[in-house]
Amino acid sequence: MNRIIIYVFSIILMVGGISTIFHPSPYPPSSFFGIDTLPKGGDVTPIKWELGFILIFISILLFFSEYRKQPKPKPPQYTKCPKCKEVFNYNELKDGKCKNCKDVDTVDLEEYFKKYPEELEEKEKV
Numbered sequence: 001m002n003r004i005i006i007y008v009f010s011i012i013l014m015v016g017g018i019s020t021i022f023h024p025s026p027y028p029p030s031s032f033f034g035i036d037t038l039p040k041g042g043d044v045t046p047i048k049w050e051l052g053f054i055l056i057f058i059s060i061l062l063f064f065s066e067y068r069k070q071p072k073p074k075p076p077q078y079t080k081c082p083k084c085k086e087v088f089n090y091n092e093l094k095d096g097k098c099k100n101c102k103d104v105d106t107v108d109l110e111e112y113f114k115k116y117p118e119e120l121e122e123k124e125k126v
């Protein structure tokens with residue numbers, strides 16, 4: 001699942017928990033498949049602390065479990081030489097210089113196609 005969705009969801013839970021504690025009355029249906037889960041009229045005032053804290057606790061748990069996940073390692077960076085059109089793995093190069101043409105700086109692939117969009121179009125045609 002997308003991280004942003006989890007963050008937004010945890011914030012919604014947090015707000016829901018806080019509003020449960022401070023504005024417990026305007027809560028909707030009191031029955032869930034015919035079972036009375038909440039006191040009559042959907043008024044959660046008697047259990048507002050319990051319910052509010054459960055919601056806040058879940059939201060914090062959700063937020064930090066996602067936050068602690070390590071971001072995915074960066075994929076190897078590819079660069080391209082503007083002179084001989086060769087693509088390299090940047091880690092294999094010395095200071096980003098082309099192996100074939102001495103002292104020619106290779107360009108990050110994304111940057112390269114921004115610079116020479118016509119080459120990208122050629123590539124897509126193939």
Ligand SMILES: [Zn+2]
Nearest residue numbers: 081084098101
């Ligand atoms: Zn080159």
